[in-house]
Amino acid sequence: MTSRVPPSSAESPEAPSAPTRSSSENPARALADYVLGLGDDALVAAQRMGEWIAKAPQIEEDVALGNIALDLLGQARSLLTYAGSLLDPPRSEDDLAYLREAGDFRCVHLVERPGGDFGVAVARLLILSAYHCELYAALSASRDGTLAGIAAKAVKEVDYHRDHATLWTLRLGDGTNESHTRMQAALAAEWPYVEELFDGSHLDPALVQRGVAVDPATLRTAFYRRVSQVVDQATLVLPGTVPAEGGGRCGRHTEHLESLLADLQGLTRAHPGATW
Amino acid sequence: MYGNDFASPSDAPSASPEPVEPGLEDFWRIVGEDGRIEPRDAMPEDYRSSLVRQIAQHAHSEIIGMQPEGEWISRAPSLRRKAILMAKVQDEAGHGLYLYAAAETLGVDRAELLDMLHTGRQKYSSIFNYPTLTWADIGTIGWLVDGAAIVNQVPLCRCSYGPYARAMVRVCKEESFHQRQGFEALYTLSHGTPQQHEMAQDAVDRWWWPSLMMFGPHDSGPHATAGHTAKSMAWGVKRFSNDDLRQRFVDMTVPQAEALGLTLPDPDLRWNESRGHYDFGEIDFNELFEVIKGNGPCNAERMANRRRAHEEGAWVREAATAYAEKTAARRTAGAA
Numbered sequence: 182m183t184s185r186v187p188p189s190s191a192e193s194p195e196a197p198s199a200p201t202r203s204s205s206e207n208p209a210r211a212l213a214d215y216v217l218g219l220g221d222d223a224l225v226a227a228q229r230m231g232e233w234i235a236k237a238p239q240i241e242e243d244v245a246l247g248n249i250a251l252d253l254l255g256q257a258r259s260l261l262t263y264a265g266s267l268l269d270p271p272r273s274e275d276d277l278a279y280l281r282e283a284g285d286f287r288c289v290h291l292v293e294r295p296g297g298d299f300g301v302a303v304a305r306l307l308i309l310s311a312y313h314c315e316l317y318a319a320l321s322a323s324r325d326g327t328l329a330g331i332a333a334k335a336v337k338e339v340d341y342h343r344d345h346a347t348l349w350t351l352r353l354g355d356g357t358n359e360s361h362t363r364m365q366a367a368l369a370a371e372w373p374y375v376e377e378l379f380d381g382s383h384l385d386p387a388l389v390q391r392g393v394a395v396d397p398a399t400l401r402t403a404f405y406r407r408v409s410q411v412v413d414q415a416t417l418v419l420p421g422t423v424p425a426e427g428g429g430r431c432g433r434h435t436e437h438l439e440s441l442l443a444d445l446q447g448l449t450r451a452h453p454g455a456t457w
Numbered sequence: 458m459y460g461n462d463f464a465s466p467s468d469a470p471s472a473s474p475e476p477v478e479p480g481l482e483d484f485w486r487i488v489g490e491d492g493r494i495e496p497r498d499a500m501p502e503d504y505r506s507s508l509v510r511q512i513a514q515h516a517h518s519e520i521i522g523m524q525p526e527g528e529w530i531s532r533a534p535s536l537r538r539k540a541i542l543m544a545k546v547q548d549e550a551g552h553g554l555y556l557y558a559a560a561e562t563l564g565v566d567r568a569e570l571l572d573m574l575h576t577g578r579q580k581y582s583s584i585f586n587y588p589t590l591t592w593a594d595i596g597t598i599g600w601l602v603d604g605a606a607i608v609n610q611v612p613l614c615r616c617s618y619g620p621y622a623r624a625m626v627r628v629c630k631e632e633s634f635h636q637r638q639g640f641e642a643l644y645t646l647s648h649g650t651p652q653q654h655e656m657a658q659d660a661v662d663r664w665w666w667p668s669l670m671m672f673g674p675h676d677s678g679p680h681a682t683a684g685h686t687a688k689s690m691a692w693g694v695k696r697f698s699n700d701d702l703r704q705r706f707v708d709m710t711v712p713q714a715e716a717l718g719l720t721l722p723d724p725d726l727r728w729n730e731s732r733g734h735y736d737f738g739e740i741d742f743n744e745l746f747e748v749i750k751g752n753g754p755c756n757a758e759r760m761a762n763r764r765r766a767h768e769e770g771a772w773v774r775e776a777a778t779a780y781a782e783k784t785a786a787r788r789t790a791g792a793a
Contacts, residue, residue, distance in 0.1 A: 359772050
């Protein structure tokens with residue numbers, strides 16, 4: 182086994198610093214920050230989903246969750262490649278995935294949260310995919326052609342993710358007493374992390390005005406309508422929990438991101454400059 | 458990947474000439490004409506039970522085989538390699554599904570077969586009881602283990618049992634992709650930094666002999682009646698002996714190792730002009746039999762992980778069954 186090198190000692194290219202409101206003076210940088218947020222959500226969610234492969238409740242789910250993880254990873258690669266091309270100097274997808282510190286990631290807390298049982302995985306996927314469906318549908322009309330293209334491909338994928346999460350929410354919610362209890366507990370555990378998805382306070386308003394980015398707040402109504410239908414049908418109730426603090430888009434993360442990145446980045450950082 | 462179809466000497470049945478039982482004339486005619494036996498055709502009971510054992514063992518190997526590589530998905534050193542590895546492990550789950558489905562055509566069900574795996578009554582390939590210590594093991598498994606699997610499996614595409622043969626056609630296409638990806642990953646390491654080259658050589662040193670063992674014990678020459686080989690050949694399931702397949706693998710692999718810039722850990726490995734094949738050293742079959750008996754480096758861990766996934770998923774499968782019953786009952790009530 183190669184030894185792990187602490188992130189600070191790796192020879193990394195200069196990581197993009199935290200976004201600021203003044204980024205509207207630098208439109209490429211503002212767009213890069215926005216795309217990084219989307220790419221980091223997909224990357225970290227893919228990493229978590231990948232943990233299920235070879236551990237799922239049945240083989241069909243190893244295949245399905247593997248497929249979802251691959252879709253998310255593919256979205257992450259497109260988004261990070263695009264974000265990296267907007268930076269000065271440009272960064273590759275691997276520079277961004279492997280050589281940034283946790284504080285430079287822009288993902289939401291929902292995707293960072295650790296394992297849990299299959300109900301938790303389903304609850305998280307239901308939330309993420311319902312958000313992704315609205316997001317990518319809106320973003321496929323972006324004035325930025327690259328972003329619109331990535332979103333148009335992704336929207337077909339996340340529609341399948343939502344379908345898969347919906348079917349499992351129904352089975353678990355309306356299955357046995359045990360599965361109902363577990364699914365309700367999973368929803369309660371993940372629900373505080375929903376609101377952060379719709380927080381656009383980090384976003385440069387000029388990007389929204391120019392029709393490049395989507396203000397996430399505009400996705401909230403459709404998201405809640407869709408998810409509450411599924412939750413109702415599954416004989417579950419929407420939890421009335423207080424939203425968690427959030428802050429992922431500004432680089433304030435849960436403690437779980439650091440350990441996820443140690444695992445993801447360790448080998449690459451132990452061999453600075455190597456190609457794989 | 459592949460499950461080796463052989464047993465340790467203590468539980469190997471002896472081959473016996475097959476008398477043609479009444480009602481099996483068509484079976485022997487079809488086998489003799491190199492045709493395909495289909496699920497509804499009459500077949501000897503030991504043909505059926507032997508195929509169930511072989512196909513199930515093959516399916517179990519695909520499922521257990523997800524573990525050693527799955528360990529590296531989270532740590533893959535580039536996003537491209539991560540995507541390739543995820544897709545590969547996912548393919549293995551898919552192979553498991555085709556194979557369990559093929560076994561089910563012989564009158565068993567998947568739950569029963571999984572139970573046999575979890576209770577140790579059926580086996581999986583010994584190769585998956587070795588650890589994946591570094592990233593180079595991932596490329597090496599693709600190159601050597603999938604390479605050996607292809608040599609074993611290509612003849613199975615012509616095996617006499619139709620559903621197994623057809624499953625193998627698809628499996629082989631995907632395995633061949635995995636083998637090329639493994640070779641390419643290993644080539645990159647071998648031609649990378651000195652540390653990467655060393656990592657690649659170390660992995661090849663560890664996986665070479667276990668890969669040769671994947672073909673099973675000797676079953677040709679003085680060992681011609683060992684294990685399942687003779688019967689399996691008479692039935693048109695097995696086409697070549699373990700030793701012939703192993704030789705084919707060695708002959709194919711030596712030039713590939715040269716192209717990789719890596720050496721194979723066998724001082725006796727050399728081209729034999731008169732045979733037209735590579736000679737190679739003696740395989741330590743005691744190691745193989747120990748691993749099959751459960752004494753390999755990772756047997757306990759692989760089985761514990763497999764059982765844990767199954768047990769932790771029980772409530773999910775029960776919920777799916779309960780929901781399916783409820784929705785069927787509602788549909789019936791709605792139609793009434």
